[in-house]
Amino acid sequence: MNVNNSFSVNNTVSKIVICAALIILALVSFFPLAKRFPDSKLYDGTVKECTASIDEKTATVLRLTATATVTSAGLSAIPGDTATPIAEKLADFSEYFLLILCVLYAEKYLLAIIPAGVFRLLVPLACLAFIVGTLRSSRRWAVQGGKLLLVGLLLLCVIPVSLKISDAIYDRYQESINVTISNAEELSETADELVQAQEDQGLFNKILGTIKETTGGLTQRAAETLNRFVEAMAVMIVTSCVIPILVLVFFVWVVKQLTGVDLRDFAPRRPRREQREEEEETQQRVSI
Numbered sequence: 001m002n003v004n005n006s007f008s009v010n011n012t013v014s015k016i017v018i019c020a021a022l023i024i025l026a027l028v029s030f031f032p033l034a035k036r037f038p039d040s041k042l043y044d045g046t047v048k049e050c051t052a053s054i055d056e057k058t059a060t061v062l063r064l065t066a067t068a069t070v071t072s073a074g075l076s077a078i079p080g081d082t083a084t085p086i087a088e089k090l091a092d093f094s095e096y097f098l099l100i101l102c103v104l105y106a107e108k109y110l111l112a113i114i115p116a117g118v119f120r121l122l123v124p125l126a127c128l129a130f131i132v133g134t135l136r137s138s139r140r141w142a143v144q145g146g147k148l149l150l151v152g153l154l155l156l157c158v159i160p161v162s163l164k165i166s167d168a169i170y171d172r173y174q175e176s177i178n179v180t181i182s183n184a185e186e187l188s189e190t191a192d193e194l195v196q197a198q199e200d201q202g203l204f205n206k207i208l209g210t211i212k213e214t215t216g217g218l219t220q221r222a223a224e225t226l227n228r229f230v231e232a233m234a235v236m237i238v239t240s241c242v243i244p245i246l247v248l249v250f251f252v253w254v255v256k257q258l259t260g261v262d263l264r265d266f267a268p269r270r271p272r273r274e275q276r277e278e279e280e281e282t283q284q285r286v287s288i
Contacts, residue, residue, distance in 0.1 A: 019131050026127035034119035038112065043156075047111055050163050054108045057170065057240060058101065060177060064232060065097040067184045074188040075222050086222045096233055100240045107159055107244065114155050122152035150258060154251045162247035166239035173235045180228035187221050 037043055068090045075087035126148035133141030 015134050018134050022127040022131050022134070026124040029119045029123040029127070033123075034116050037119060038115050043115065046160050050111055050160055051108060053163050053167050053170075054104050057236070058104050060174075061097050061101050061104065061236060061240075063181055064177070064229070064236070065094055065101075067181050067188070068093045068097070068229060071184045071188045071222075071225065083219050083222050086219070086226050089226055090229060093229055093233060096237070100233075100236050103241050103244070107163070107240075111159055114159070118152040118155055122148050122155075126152070147255075147258075151255055154255060158248055158251050159244070162244040165247065166243045169243070170235065170239045173232075176228075177232045177235065180225070180232045183221075183228065184225050187225055190221075 038047065072087040072090040075083040075090070126145040129141050129145030129148065133139065133143075133145065
């Protein structure tokens with residue numbers, strides 16, 4: 001009896017010590033670590049690189065938006081309607097560039113929000129799961145705590161990893177995007193000069209044939225510029241939208257494979273009565 005009692009006491013003491021350590025870890029994670037981790041050398045360097053990458057892409061998107069708008073306005077003022085469809089297409093690009101800009105700002109804000117969510121929510125919840133598992137001697141609760149820690153680690157890595165992959169593609173096409181902007185700016189200046197010549201009636205009557213030739217050449221250059229803008233927009237969509245989504249999907253798949261957690265289980269479900277009624281209606285239709 002004395003041996004059993006001493007073993008029970010030792011087991012209780014060890015549980016108390018483990019629970020106390022987990023409580024301290026949760027408090028450290030919630031208060032000092034959540035504030036200091038973003039400023040640590042490890043994460044701060046990553047954040048600076050990611051922020052610089054996002055700012056560079058944001059500046060490129062703003063330049064593309066402004067250039068497309070100015071070029072569209074210049075082409076619309078060219079005599080005749082030959083360049084009007086191209087000008088309208090260029091004007092439509094502003095909506096797509098606005099979408100890309102929203103995604104870039106969302107990534108930038110998530111870099112600051114995710115660490116707080118991990119250290120103030122997931123880590124304390126994981127510690128709570130470990131405490132419950134320790135007190136109940138339940139392995140299932142300990143496994144749940146480990147899953148929460150793994151999800152938090154993956155959340156910290158998802159945006160930096162996606163930006164690293166997108167930067168490799170963006171750097172390859174950056175020169176092409178800069179050429180697109182330069183050509184569009186030159187095209188806009190030429191279009192403005194042509195419009196100014198049109199306003200001078202005397203000069204316009206003298207060089208009418210030259211203006212017609214220039215208008216045809218500008219239309220051809222505008223078509224080439226439109227193609228370049230399509231390519232630039234495709235690159236920005238892939239690097240800013242598609243790759244982050246693919247990386248997020250891959251991380252969700254990794255979480256599901258390692259932890260068995262299916263995020264679709266957290267989606268709201270319909271009441272059983274509505275689901276049962278719908279199944280009965282479906283059976284009646286099939287029988288009919």
